[in-house]
Amino acid sequence: MSIKIALAGNPNCGKTTMFNDLTGSSQYVGNWPGVTVEKKEGKLKGHRDVTIVDLPGIYSLSPYTLEEVVTRNFLINEHPDVIINLVDGSNMERNLYLTTQLVEIGIPVIIALNMMDVVKKKGDVINVKKLSEALGCEVVETAAVKGIGSKEVAEKAYTMAQTKTRTVPQHSFGASVEKAIEEIGNLSRSFVPSEFARWYAVKLFERDSKVLEELHFTKEAQDQIKATIAACEAEADDDSESIITNERYNYIGKLVTKCLHKKNPGMTVSDKIDRIVTNRWLALPIFAAVMFIVYYVSVSWLGTIVTDWTNDTLFGEIVQPAVGSWLTAVGAAEWLNSLIVDGIVGGVGAVLGFVPQMFILFFFLSILEDCGYMARVAFIMDRIFRKFGLSGKSFIPLLIASGCGVPGIMASRTIENEKDRKMTIMVTTFIPCGAKLPLIALVGGAFFPGSPWVAPAMYFMGILMVIISGIILKKTRLFVGDPAPFVMELPQYHIPGAKGVLIHMWERGKAFIIKAGTVIFVACGLIWFLSNFSWSMQMVEQDQSILASIGHFIAPIFAPLGFGTWQAAVTTVSGLVAKENLVGTFGVLYGLADAAEDDPAMIGEFAALFTTVSAMSFMVFNLLCAPCFAAIGAIKREMGGWKWTLIALGYQTGLAYVVAFMIYQIGSVLVLGQAFGVGTAIAILLLAGILYLMFRSYKPKSEQSLKGARLEA
Amino acid sequence: MPLTIAQSGVQSIIHEIHGRDETKRFLESLGFVVGSNVTVVSEMGGNMIVNVKDTRVAISKSMANRIMVA
Numbered sequence: 001m002s003i004k005i006a007l008a009g010n011p012n013c014g015k016t017t018m019f020n021d022l023t024g025s026s027q028y029v030g031n032w033p034g035v036t037v038e039k040k041e042g043k044l045k046g047h048r049d050v051t052i053v054d055l056p057g058i059y060s061l062s063p064y065t066l067e068e069v070v071t072r073n074f075l076i077n078e079h080p081d082v083i084i085n086l087v088d089g090s091n092m093e094r095n096l097y098l099t100t101q102l103v104e105i106g107i108p109v110i111i112a113l114n115m116m117d118v119v120k121k122k123g124d125v126i127n128v129k130k131l132s133e134a135l136g137c138e139v140v141e142t143a144a145v146k147g148i149g150s151k152e153v154a155e156k157a158y159t160m161a162q163t164k165t166r167t168v169p170q171h172s173f174g175a176s177v178e179k180a181i182e183e184i185g186n187l188s189r190s191f192v193p194s195e196f197a198r199w200y201a202v203k204l205f206e207r208d209s210k211v212l213e214e215l216h217f218t219k220e221a222q223d224q225i226k227a228t229i230a231a232c233e234a235e236a237d238d239d240s241e242s243i244i245t246n247e248r249y250n251y252i253g254k255l256v257t258k259c260l261h262k263k264n265p266g267m268t269v270s271d272k273i274d275r276i277v278t279n280r281w282l283a284l285p286i287f288a289a290v291m292f293i294v295y296y297v298s299v300s301w302l303g304t305i306v307t308d309w310t311n312d313t314l315f316g317e318i319v320q321p322a323v324g325s326w327l328t329a330v331g332a333a334e335w336l337n338s339l340i341v342d343g344i345v346g347g348v349g350a351v352l353g354f355v356p357q358m359f360i361l362f363f364f365l366s367i368l369e370d371c372g373y374m375a376r377v378a379f380i381m382d383r384i385f386r387k388f389g390l391s392g393k394s395f396i397p398l399l400i401a402s403g404c405g406v407p408g409i410m411a412s413r414t415i416e417n418e419k420d421r422k423m424t425i426m427v428t429t430f431i432p433c434g435a436k437l438p439l440i441a442l443v444g445g446a447f448f449p450g451s452p453w454v455a456p457a458m459y460f461m462g463i464l465m466v467i468i469s470g471i472i473l474k475k476t477r478l479f480v481g482d483p484a485p486f487v488m489e490l491p492q493y494h495i496p497g498a499k500g501v502l503i504h505m506w507e508r509g510k511a512f513i514i515k516a517g518t519v520i521f522v523a524c525g526l527i528w529f530l531s532n533f534s535w536s537m538q539m540v541e542q543d544q545s546i547l548a549s550i551g552h553f554i555a556p557i558f559a560p561l562g563f564g565t566w567q568a569a570v571t572t573v574s575g576l577v578a579k580e581n582l583v584g585t586f587g588v589l590y591g592l593a594d595a596a597e598d599d600p601a602m603i604g605e606f607a608a609l610f611t612t613v614s615a616m617s618f619m620v621f622n623l624l625c626a627p628c629f630a631a632i633g634a635i636k637r638e639m640g641g642w643k644w645t646l647i648a649l650g651y652q653t654g655l656a657y658v659v660a661f662m663i664y665q666i667g668s669v670l671v672l673g674q675a676f677g678v679g680t681a682i683a684i685l686l687l688a689g690i691l692y693l694m695f696r697s698y699k700p701k702s703e704q705s706l707k708g709a710r711l712e713a
Numbered sequence: 714m715p716l717t718i719a720q721s722g723v724q725s726i727i728h729e730i731h732g733r734d735e736t737k738r739f740l741e742s743l744g745f746v747v748g749s750n751v752t753v754v755s756e757m758g759g760n761m762i763v764n765v766k767d768t769r770v771a772i773s774k775s776m777a778n779r780i781m782v783a
Contacts, residue, residue, distance in 0.1 A: 060742035064735060093766045094744045245741045249749075270769065271754050280757045379771040383758040386773070392760075416735075485736055486773035489743065490762060 003050045003161045005154065006075060008102060009086030010095050011057025012491050014114045016040075018086065018144040019054035022154050026507060028407075029500065031491045032375040032396065033057060034414035037067040039074055044154055052154070053080060059094075061101045062208060062241075065416045072210075075105060081161040083109045084153055089119040089126060089141075090492075092260055096252045099135060103169040104202060106195040108160045109137045112153045117143040118492075123263030131259045136170035145497070169198070173247045180232040181205050184225050191215045205229055206241045270492045274376070283380045290373075292456045294364040299441055299455035303357035307441060311353035320345050335532075335539060343528025343588055344521060350587025351516045351580040354438035359509045361434060365403050366504040370496035374399055375488065382486045388467045389474030391415065391483040394424040398431050398466065402459065403508055405429045405631040409638055417484035425638050426648040427469045429627040431462040434512060435579035436623055442583055443619045447612045458623060465624060469655065472693045478647075512580070520584050523577050527570075527588045542589065560679060561621055561657070562614030562664035572621070578628050613667035617660040624656035658686055716763070716780040721753040725782040732779050740780070743770055751782060 007015040011033030020027055023042030028035060036056045044050035055074060056067035063069045075083065085102050087095040103109050111132075119126060132139040138156060142149030159165075172178055185201035192200040192215065203211040204225055217225070229240050236243050277286060297303070323345055327337045368374055377399065382392020393415045401408025408428045415421040432440060437455075444454035473479045530547035534540045542548060551566025554573065558564050563572075567589055574581040610618060626632065626649045636645040665683035668674045719725055727749050730737055744766035745751070754762040759774030 059739070062738060062742070064739040064742075091767045094768055097742060097744070241738060242741065245738075246746055246748075249744075249746045271764065274754050274762055274769065278755045278757060278762055280755075283757060375771075379760065379762065380757065382771075382773060383760050392771075392773075485776045486760065486771065487736065487739060487743065487776055488771045490769040490771055492769075 003082070003158065004053060004078075004080040005044070005050060005082045005084060005157050005161070006053045006055055006080035007084050007086060008055050008071065008075065008098075009057060009114075010059055010088060010091075010098060011035075011489065013057065013086045013088040013095065014144040015057065015086050016054055018084075018112065018114070018142070018150050018153075019052060021144060021147050021150045022052050026503060027054065028504065028507070030369045030374070030504075031372045031494065032369070032378075033489045033491065034065075034067065034396070034411070037070075037410055037413040039070055044158070047158065050154075050158060058098065060098055061105075061203075062206070066413045066421075075102075075107070079107055081108070082157040083107050084112055084157050085109050085137075086112045086114045086142075086144075089113045089115050090122065090124070092126070093249075093252055093256050096135075096255065097248055100169070100171055100248045100252065103135065103137060103167050104199045106197075106199055107167070108165050109167045110153060110157050110160060111135065111137055111139040112142045112144075112149065113139050114142045114144055116141045116148070117146060125261040125263075127259045127261075131255070134170060134255050134259070137167045171248075171251045173244065176232055176235055177205075177243060177247060180228050183228045187221050187224055187228075188215065188217070191217060191221075202244065205232075206244055268492070270372070270490075273493050274490070277373070278376055278380060284384075287377055287380055290368070291459060294361070294368070295456040295459050296452050298357060298361035298364055299437060299444070300452045303360050303441065304445065306356035306360070307353055310356055311350070315345070315349040315353055319349065338532065339525065339528055343524055347524025347527065347584040347588040348516050348521050351438065351520050351584045352513070354441060354580075354583065355509065355512060355516070357441060358434045358437055358512055359505060361437060362403055362505040362508045363501065365399075366501040366508075367496050368399075370494075370501055370504070372491045372493040375490045378488060379486075379490065385467075385470070386483060386486070388470035389479070389483060390423065390466070390470045391417070391420050392486050393488065394420065394427075394466075397424055397428050398463070401428045401431045401433055403434055404511070405431075405433045405627050406634045408433075409631060409634040412638060415484070417481075419479050419481055420483050422639065422644060423470065423473055423479055425635055426473070426651055427466045429631055429652065430465040430469070430624055432458050432623050433579065433627075434508070435515075435628065436582075438580060438583040439619060439622060442586070443615050447610070447615045458619070461620070462623070465655065465659070468690070468694065469651075472690070473651075475693065475696065515578055515580065519578050520580055523574060523581050524584050524588050527574060527581075527585050531589060558621075560664070561617050561660040562668070563610065563618045563621075565609050568609060568618060572618075572625075575622055576626065576628060578630070579622070582622055611668075611672060613671050614664055616667065617664040620663055621656045621660035624659060625653045627652070658690070662687055714782065716751065716753070716761070716777040716782050717759060717774060719751075719753050719782055721756055724750050724752045727751055727780060728783050729781040730779060731781070736776065737779070740772075740776065744768065745770075745780060751780075 007019055009015055012031065016027050016029045016036050019040065019042065020029065022044055024045050025042050027040055036054060040054040042052050044052050053074065055071040058068045058071045061072055063072050083102055085099050087099060099111065113126065113128065128139050128141060140149055140153045140156060142153060144150055173181065181201045184204050185197055188200055188204060189197065200211060207229065233240055276282060320341055324337065324341045327340060374396065378392045378395045381395040385392050385394060396414065397408045397411040400411050405428060409425055412421050412424045412428065415424055440455050440458050444451065448454050527547065531542050531545045532539055533546060534544050535546055547570055548566050551570040555564045555566050555569040558569050558572065571582055571585040574585045632645065632649065635648050636642065639645050639648065662683045665679040669676055669680050727745060727747055729747065730740060730745060749765055752764040754764050754769060760771065761777050762769055762771050
């Protein structure tokens with residue numbers, strides 16, 4: 001017999017931690033609500049026939065955001081055999097609100113009273129026996145982080161599924177509400193399965209639109225139900241949903257006073273930290289300083305030290321010559337030697353060299369996510385983002401995207417407003433991800449040596465582009481309207497666990513190493529082949545190669561941006577496969593892996609292609625343009641179709657082109673002192689055009705959007 | 714008075730939540746119900762962090778304006 005056990009509970013109460021513990025997997029755990037946006041399945045350790053399902057966190061069974069719909073649909077439509085309801089013991093009142101709803105569904109429920117370690121530390125005492133009796137289901141104390149109790153809950157849930165134990169809700173609503181629910185129950189009896197009768201009756205009473213759609217009532221029955229609800233509402237002078245909510249909370253309030261003994265109320269450590277970190281004057285400087293330090297340390301300072309070592313010493317002096325001389329020693333053909341040494345070791349090595357740098361960045365990001373600061377940043381940025389038509393919630397996808405754009409794009413699901421969500425997806429990849437880091441480090445090292453600001457500047461440029469896009473897009477017909485009101489639970493601060501941070505860092509970094517060994521490996525081999533052979537399959541100089549001829553064909557497109565050489569053109573295109581290829585392709589073409597950043601030979605090669613201004617333009621274009629195929633796939637999934645995907649890609653590439661054009665054309669005059677030309681004039685016109693799009697007053701024609709615009713103004 | 718002008722650090726009680734929509738329902742499921750205690754933890758340009766039922770919730774100005782406390 002195969003059994004399905006679902007983990008359900010409020011956001012950020014430890015479901016995924018328990019899931020990992022029970023199944024031995026390593027799904028991503030973070031300290032903010034909404035980390036899990038999709039359901040995840042795994043087999044219970046020691047029981048091949050038991051599937052554990054980890055669900056996105058929900059506050060109630062009336063979903064508000066997209067990922068909450070996932071949970072509700074799973075619980076209602078796929079009826080798992082048992083629900084393990086995780087309840088955060090340090091926040092019982094709010095957590096039990098969901099519990100009162102879960103026990104009504106008609107599926108057996110067992111409660112894992114989680115975070116007991118925190119509760120005990122605070123000195124609070126919970127009477128588990130009373131709680132269990134009052135709720136009508138078994139309660140097990142757990143501390144998922146420490147692996148305490150998880151196994152026990154799972155075993156008990158397993159037994160419950162086998163013995164088909166039923167959970168009978170013990171709470172009841174006030175007399176008049178119960179009467180109304182009973183009447184509705186009688187009316188709907190023939191339309192719903194009997195074991196879910198109470199759940200449907202309550203939901204019908206609340207006028208739940210999804211349930212109403214699902215059931216096909218006769219007109220007569222519908223009217224009768226409406227009349228019953230209206231009568232009850234008139235009596236209580238409130239709407240039916242609020243009546244139920246209030247009754248649930250009243251019940252829980254009484255229950256909690258009976259079962260919970262609190263040691264000391266008053267300000268918690270988290271509150272004290274929040275007073276400083278989210279202080280109206282200090283919040284932004286603190287945030288800017290934190291991000292500056294993260295990028296400065298991981299790219300400019302510590303990152304450069306380790307990357308120089310891996311690039312120059314490990315790959316340049318040890319691996320590449322060793323492989324080369326070994327190949328010569330075994331008498332490999334010259335072309336094979338070239339393929340392996342220049343193509344694969346050169347290209348993949350150039351990318352791998354930056355892995356330590358990425359690990360340092362991921363280490364910091366993991367700490368930021370784990371300690372609880374991330375959720376505060378959303379709050380801090382909401383004030384600014386709101387002015388530009390975005391909600392602060394958009395900031396979480398952006399922060400995640402500084403690791404990798406794919407999970408960043410997926411994190412947009414926690415944004416409830418559809419327009420906000422689509423817009424966030426469009427701008428998420430403007431934030432430089434880990435794979436773009438090598439390019440920043442390379443250009444920064446070659447053209448702005450010793451400058452600490454290049455990496456942080458690219459990060460803040462990403463934010464600036466997000467803001468500019470927000471302003472411009474909000475004034476178009478596609479996006480006009482108010483951002484949804486910002487409501488978000490803030491997790492407690494805690495000191496990040498070394499194990500969690502390291503695992504998280506490794507999981508993220510591993511993906512890059514795997515990519516280097518697969519996609520980039522193949523791409524580098526291909527680039528090597530194309531750059532060493534002509535169309536007639538003769539080994540030739542790079543200038544006569546297939547790659548050069550393709551590059552020459554595309555290059556004119558990039559000429560106005562200052563990098564119209566065939567090498568830069570093919571490099572840009574190869575970045576679509578994976579952004580690490582931007583450096584990997586250079587590695588193949590110039591053998592960067594064995595060249596130090598201050599090596600005159602390499603500077604010579606690189607400087608022949610670029611000036612400081614065109615290098616900046618090249619970097620900015622590649623940071624902003626269409627992301628890699630993996631991220632494009634994620635955009636398509638989240639946008640739900642090609643139309644919006646193409647709009648997003650078109651906007652990104654268009655903006656990248658315009659910005660790079662302005663940097664090159666205006667920069668050439670200002671920085672390099674070149675003559676003012678037609679290009680400069682066009683660049684200034686474009687700049688004026690962008691400013692116009694940003695500052696024009698937009699008056700929507702349709703009646704519907706008028707309200708949004710007025711509120712915005 | 715609306716929550717936006719409540720003094721920070723002082724506990725007050727919710728006596729009404731205006732409006733009747735999705736967001737109100739979401740606020741309720743987060744613990745913002747009539748009779749609940751709320752304390753403002755910090756305030757930033759009208760947006761605020763509020764302590765309600767042992768959790769900290771960040772809400773925007775427009776939301777805070779709809780929550781009446783006494």
